[in-house]
Amino acid sequence: MDKGVIYRVAGPVVVAKGIKPRMYDVCRIGKEKLMGEVIQITGDKVIIQVYEDTSGIKPGEPVINTKEPLTVELGPGLLTSIYDGIQRPLPVLIKQMGDFIKRGVDAPGLDQQKKWDFKAVAKKGDDVKGGSILGEVEETPGNIHKIMVPPNQKGKLAEINSGKFTVNDVIGKLDNGFELKLKHNWPVRIERPVSSKLKPEMPLITGQRIIDALFPIAKGGVAAIPGPFGSGKTVMQQSLSKWSDADIIVYVGCGERGNEMTEVLTEFPKLTDPKSGKPLMNRTVLIANTSNMPVAAREASIYTGVTIAEYYRDMGYSVALMADSTSRWAEAMREIGSRLEEMPGEEGYPAYLSTRLAQFYERAGRVIPLGTKNEGSISIIGAVSPAGGDFSEPVTQSTLRVTKVFWALDAKLAQRRHFPSINWLTSYSLYHDALDEWYVKNVASDWRSLVGKMMSILQEEEKLLEIVQLVGSDALPERQQVTLVVARLIREVLLQQNAFHDVDTFCDMKKTHDIMISIMKISKMANNALDNGMRAEQILETKSKDRLSEIKFVKSYDNLLKEIMGKIEKELKQ
Amino acid sequence: MEIIKKMKEYKTISRVAGPLIFVEKTEPIGYADIVKIALPDGTIKNGQVLDTSDDIVVVQVFEGTSGIDVDTRVKFLGDALKLSVSKDMLGRILSGSGKPIDGGPEVIPEKKLDIMGAAINPFSRALPHDFIQTGISTIDAMNTLVRGQKLPLFSGSGLPHRQPFARSSRF
Ligand SMILES: Nc1ncnc2c1ncn2[C@@H]1O[C@H](COP(=O)(O)OP(=O)(O)OP(=O)(O)O)[C@@H](O)[C@H]1O
Ligand SMILES: [Mg+2]
Numbered sequence: 001m002d003k004g005v006i007y008r009v010a011g012p013v014v015v016a017k018g019i020k021p022r023m024y025d026v027c028r029i030g031k032e033k034l035m036g037e038v039i040q041i042t043g044d045k046v047i048i049q050v051y052e053d054t055s056g057i058k059p060g061e062p063v064i065n066t067k068e069p070l071t072v073e074l075g076p077g078l079l080t081s082i083y084d085g086i087q088r089p090l091p092v093l094i095k096q097m098g099d100f101i102k103r104g105v106d107a108p109g110l111d112q113q114k115k116w117d118f119k120a121v122a123k124k125g126d127d128v129k130g131g132s133i134l135g136e137v138e139e140t141p142g143n144i145h146k147i148m149v150p151p152n153q154k155g156k157l158a159e160i161n162s163g164k165f166t167v168n169d170v171i172g173k174l175d176n177g178f179e180l181k182l183k184h185n186w187p188v189r190i191e192r193p194v195s196s197k198l199k200p201e202m203p204l205i206t207g208q209r210i211i212d213a214l215f216p217i218a219k220g221g222v223a224a225i226p227g228p229f230g231s232g233k234t235v236m237q238q239s240l241s242k243w244s245d246a247d248i249i250v251y252v253g254c255g256e257r258g259n260e261m262t263e264v265l266t267e268f269p270k271l272t273d274p275k276s277g278k279p280l281m282n283r284t285v286l287i288a289n290t291s292n293m294p295v296a297a298r299e300a301s302i303y304t305g306v307t308i309a310e311y312y313r314d315m316g317y318s319v320a321l322m323a324d325s326t327s328r329w330a331e332a333m334r335e336i337g338s339r340l341e342e343m344p345g346e347e348g349y350p351a352y353l354s355t356r357l358a359q360f361y362e363r364a365g366r367v368i369p370l371g372t373k374n375e376g377s378i379s380i381i382g383a384v385s386p387a388g389g390d391f392s393e394p395v396t397q398s399t400l401r402v403t404k405v406f407w408a409l410d411a412k413l414a415q416r417r418h419f420p421s422i423n424w425l426t427s428y429s430l431y432h433d434a435l436d437e438w439y440v441k442n443v444a445s446d447w448r449s450l451v452g453k454m455m456s457i458l459q460e461e462e463k464l465l466e467i468v469q470l471v472g473s474d475a476l477p478e479r480q481q482v483t484l485v486v487a488r489l490i491r492e493v494l495l496q497q498n499a500f501h502d503v504d505t506f507c508d509m510k511k512t513h514d515i516m517i518s519i520m521k522i523s524k525m526a527n528n529a530l531d532n533g534m535r536a537e538q539i540l541e542t543k544s545k546d547r548l549s550e551i552k553f554v555k556s557y558d559n560l561l562k563e564i565m566g567k568i569e570k571e572l573k574q
Numbered sequence: 575m576e577i578i579k580k581m582k583e584y585k586t587i588s589r590v591a592g593p594l595i596f597v598e599k600t601e602p603i604g605y606a607d608i609v610k611i612a613l614p615d616g617t618i619k620n621g622q623v624l625d626t627s628d629d630i631v632v633v634q635v636f637e638g639t640s641g642i643d644v645d646t647r648v649k650f651l652g653d654a655l656k657l658s659v660s661k662d663m664l665g666r667i668l669s670g671s672g673k674p675i676d677g678g679p680e681v682i683p684e685k686k687l688d689i690m691g692a693a694i695n696p697f698s699r700a701l702p703h704d705f706i707q708t709g710i711s712t713i714d715a716m717n718t719l720v721r722g723q724k725l726p727l728f729s730g731s732g733l734p735h736r737q738p739f740a741r742s743s744r745f
Contacts, residue, residue: 007627007628008625008626008627008628009604009605009625009626009627010605010624010625010626011605011624011625015627054605054606055604055605055606055607055690056604056605056606056607056652056653057604057605058602058603058604058605058626059602059603059626059627059628060602060628061602082696082697090695090696090697091697093695093697094695094697094698099694099695099698100692100693100694100695101692101693101694101695102692253696258694258696258699259699259701259702259722259723261696261699262696262699262700262701263701265696265697266701288696288697290693290696292691292693292694293693294693
């Protein structure tokens, strides 16, 4: 056994001597055998980040090198689970150590006793390799968990059995003697290999109008939500977890509030997936390392989350991963880096901050997994919490370099209670072109042109408002006063969306399209009215156009929309 | 106090810098341990271990390092910072380190608690939902306070933040 002693303890960082580990080997620290990971080797000194509180740990205590990297257990039982940053199930931790997180407790990620009903689809004699599907388990009602050959194995199937198994039972063997189980382990810091990467070409439908229409994210894409505190990052991440049309959701609560994880835990089982009609919790995995939990485990939580996401992607599913907040993750790196006496980079963050962020987002993508032809994808949506809302700070900047969608949350909009507070002038999506064809085929042929019109009216509004500030709205030409009316409709009906309203919280593509069409119709009618001699002032005073937002809060809105549009038409014809 | 007497004392401060002292040639000292520092003039200061190794132990001194010299004696108490607590503390006035400063008797501890606290397992939290009526209408109407929640008061220098703060004790 590779055994040594502690030489130095400084917060989450321990320096050991006398062991010969490889980078990222997991070590057991001190008499209490706290878990840690080797993050630097210099001469005979080994630097280890420890996932648990190190108070009271002394130099001279033993260190054991397990010679294994930090891995997660992958198999049935992940869905509906809530884990800490190193995949210890939080409900199990409560049983072992009560309501508070203490240290020195081990808990496997998957339920080791539960028996799963496994149906083999591969047959004895089949040639299999990493990623080949061996069979299926219904993990939660409606969610089929595909049992795969671990990525680094291959051979002929010497034996495979259907039946009831725990994750540790042997379900079959390869001809080289390798024992197949329902679960396998995978090191979190190593990307799971794929056959090939594909270009993104379909959107992740989020049910959020401003995103689906103006700033879409592709399945397999990456988006950043930077925003000052209280601007709605968490509400947005939760809405996306609830309503995105991904098959699997991985939600990483990284250094944020415990209550927000409780919200997810109490709400999701009660909400139903609009696609499957099943509780949303059934497709969700939660990872919680709240602000007061050990900082090194927070650094690991992001990797734990993305590895689980890759595992479901490899089954051919579309996965969406939320990380709230990547700034807290970066701060964890900074805290550990400063204990290493590393040369700090900008604002004290380690020099490798942008590399780490890029490596993380790089694990997103649309792919053909190993061993199957069913494409899968991971979309990553990361919240960024820049101090003081200053987007020029290093975490926001490094993130923007790698993400293709930028949803800039705006404190001013949030203060005006315009939610979601995505600023439509500074935000962008680079996926419009890639997704165009999909919209034409699946939503409407005029989708792109409608979106273009919405954007240009909003941009024109911005210019006009500057003039209005100088000279007052009366001085504007009548046609431009009408543009302001239309722009207001776009903001209030299309862009604003109440995450807490039963109906408005989710808006499908048809309804978003109907809203855009209706606004353009009103715009046309109003401009015609001007041509026919109506005054802008009179158009402004018509009542029914302000009722358009009513349809947002009604599920079957067709008749209501007809009624309102009819009234608007009448008013504008007088 | 008994235990403290039995512990080894060191007179091996090799460096004092800002709020930190560096102590050499110690036996193994635990990270985050509590430290008593006795100055030659009889003053006692408290500190906590920030960094510990075979060669040197770095201690943060809570009361500042003024007056500390190489003859200062250092004792490591071998335990994280704990505070004696008791129901009798209600109604008392205590210093930052928990000592009575109202002229009354010492608090007789019912329990000793780690001041760093422990993280609540997010799975054992319940959602806060009991409304607390503060009587301050801008809070009650616009930013309702709920039991178990946190309410920061942001203030600028010179602004009268003490009044609402004092009022909060009546919530
Ligand atoms: N889409 C929305 N609909 C209605 N209200 C919203 C919406 N988004 C945000 N809010 C309001 O804004 C508040 C703050 O949002 P949230 O907690 O998501 O902010 P945050 O950006 O995550 O803040 P922090 O940086 O403090 O974590 C919410 O409690 C809610 O009242
Ligand atoms: Mg938040």
